[in-house]
Each structure stands twice: as structure tokens, then as C-alpha cells.
Amino acid sequence: MTSTRGKFISLEGGEGAGKSTLLAGLREYIESHGIDLVQTREPGGTALGEAVRGIVLDPAQKGLAAETELLLMFASRAQLVREVIEPTLSEGRWILCDRFADASYAYQGGGRGQPLQRIAELERWACKGVVPDLTLLLDVPVAIGRARASGRGDADRIEVETDAFFERVRASYRARAAAEPSRFHVIDASRSPADVLADATRALSSLVVETRS
Secondary structure (H helix, E strand, C coil), rough: CCCCCCCCEEEECCCCCCCHHHHHHHHHHCCCCCCEEEEECCCCCCCCHHHHHHHHHCCCCCCCCHHHHHHHHHHHHHHHHHHHHHHHCCCCEEEEEECCCHHHHHHHHHHHCHHHHHHHHHHHHCCCCCCCEEEEEEEHHHHHHHHHHHCCCCCCCCCCCHHHHHHHHHHHHHHHHCCCCEEEEEEECCCCHHHHHHHHHHHHHHHHHHHHH
């Protein structure tokens, strides 16, 4: 087992920001440098997490309380940290995660109005101090993101929320990025997928060089 800890990259953004497309390009870029990578997602990434994902995104769960949603997200996250993220990083491998704790500040905090102090306490308890080395935030105007998402088939429980909800989510993400500029790299996701990928790989390059040196 290597003594060098792996790197943790998270990808954040609202609906229709292009995360799925970027994830594929980032995976190819990272692995092309001989780096062993595990890709995962939130909620999900474990058997328990995927079950939670089914509940949280199910349009039939209209009565799901904001507090319940928040606790479910952190239940999934705690399991992911213990079962996947922490063991993988300890082995010197990289983690590429589609959303992490920042999503709760944006969606359950900004979107649902849950107290940020409560979310921070849950993060301290559930995440064991695990924080991404780099967070790529795909920032796109809500109207553009929602137009893109509308072509993906039936909307899930989150996607049917109002424009006002998603404006609050976007504002929360931008506020977190402004508060932690050393960790966040904000990418204008209204551009072409090629331009977005080029921006993201430039942000990743220093971590790749550090790992290979």
C-alpha cells in the first residue's frame, strides 16, 4: 500500500450544467496520466446510497420534509465516505465524485432553507474531516440549465422545482466558491463542452503534476 494519499476531486453545479459530459472527459484526462481513479456520485456510490437516491429523486415523494431530505443526504454521504472515499484515498488512488457536501449547502441550505450551521455540524460529524482537494463548480444561468435539462426525459423530484429554487441553489454555490477560492474553481458552463473540459483540465493540471512528481 502506498504512503501517498490520493486526491479528491468533486464536481458541483445545478441542473443542466453539463456535469455528466464533463465527468467523462475528466476521467479520460486523469487516467491518461496513469492515475488510478474511482468515480462515484451523490447521493449514491454504495448500495445504501443508491437506495437513498431512489427515495430523494422519486417524484412520488412529494411529502418529503426538508429535514428528512437533509438527513437522508448525509446518511448516504457518511456511508460513501466510510465505504468508498476514505479507503480509496488511503490507498493512494484518486476519487472523482459527482457532488459532495457542497451540494447540501446549495440544495438543502439555499434551496430548502435549512440552517447552514446545522448543515456544517452534520458535515463535521458525517464526513470525518474529508474535504475535496479541488471542487470544480459548473456555473450556468438557471434558464440555460433548465432548458438543457428539459430534454433529458421525465423530471425527477428535484428537477420539478421552481426557477426561484434553482436561483437560490446557484447563489449558494457561488457564495461558497467566493468563500473558499483556494478549493473552488468556477467554470462558465454556458460555453461548449470542449471549452469547459479545457478549463477543467487546466485547473487539474497542478494536482496531476504533484501526483506524478
